[in-house]
Amino acid sequence: MNRDKNLPLTETTYYVLLSLLEPAHGYIIMQKVEELSNHQVKIAAGTLYGAIENLLKQGMIQSVKSEDKRRKTYVITEKGKEVLKLDFYRMQHMIGITKELLNL
């Protein structure tokens, strides 16, 4: 089976996609990622800006209208959700096989 060319996602990208299941702007994404990752993943502004730019280019997120004139708001697309699920199954397989072989 051919694997989707977007896989595997980086930890940063994975959490950014997860945090965009609901529309959010940049700073909200930063806070959500930190919270979702149990404070393990902290994305700095320059890195997040580049990540958003890439995800837009790949069609995994899209910008949506917002009241806020200074901050752009984004949300995950169907394609983004699909890739997120594929990466989840990929990791689920890794977890399953590791459990089995290490008797965890």
Next chain:
Amino acid sequence: MLRKFKFFIDFDKEEKWLNEMAKKGYQFLHKSIFGYTFQESEPENTIIKIDFRRFKNQADFIDYITLFEDSGWKHVSGSKGSGAQYFKKIDPNAHDDIFSDQLSKAGKYKRLSEMFIELGLCYVPIFAALVATDAIDIAALFHPKQLYLTKGLWDMTGGEFWKAFLFETPFVIFRTLSWLFIPIMILLYFTFGYKAQMLFEKHKNQ
């Protein structure tokens, strides 16, 4: 107010210099093509970081700056099209860098390199057109005698020769320099582009 002119390709060195200036009591205000402007102030331990980005429209630029300001970094200098964007950490709880991984940190050198190569490439067709229309005579650059346009100059002798020769020399120098200007710019831009590319490779592999 203090003005300084310096040229950097390596952002790390530029950041270090700006922070050292702040420590000496010169607060960085802004940078333009005329150099850096500082204001005399209390010595301060600052964290100034530089990103390199150019924006298509004002809305994108404002969104970008707002993201940094929301996360504790004040935008100090840079405009929509300037490329270099200077940020100063003002929230003590913020990250110590504007990048949280090596690849995105390296990315700014990639964008800097692309800009220099683009600039260099802009001059290539202009240069080619000037050569094709004989506005620039490349052959003459290798045969300096052809640079002198006075008829029969090289057959003259003694005082007559020196008078004509010295009279035309400033014109020759001026014309040659103007011919060389474009190829030198192309060479410089490509060199800077190459240097920035090398810095990209270095940071990417760190």
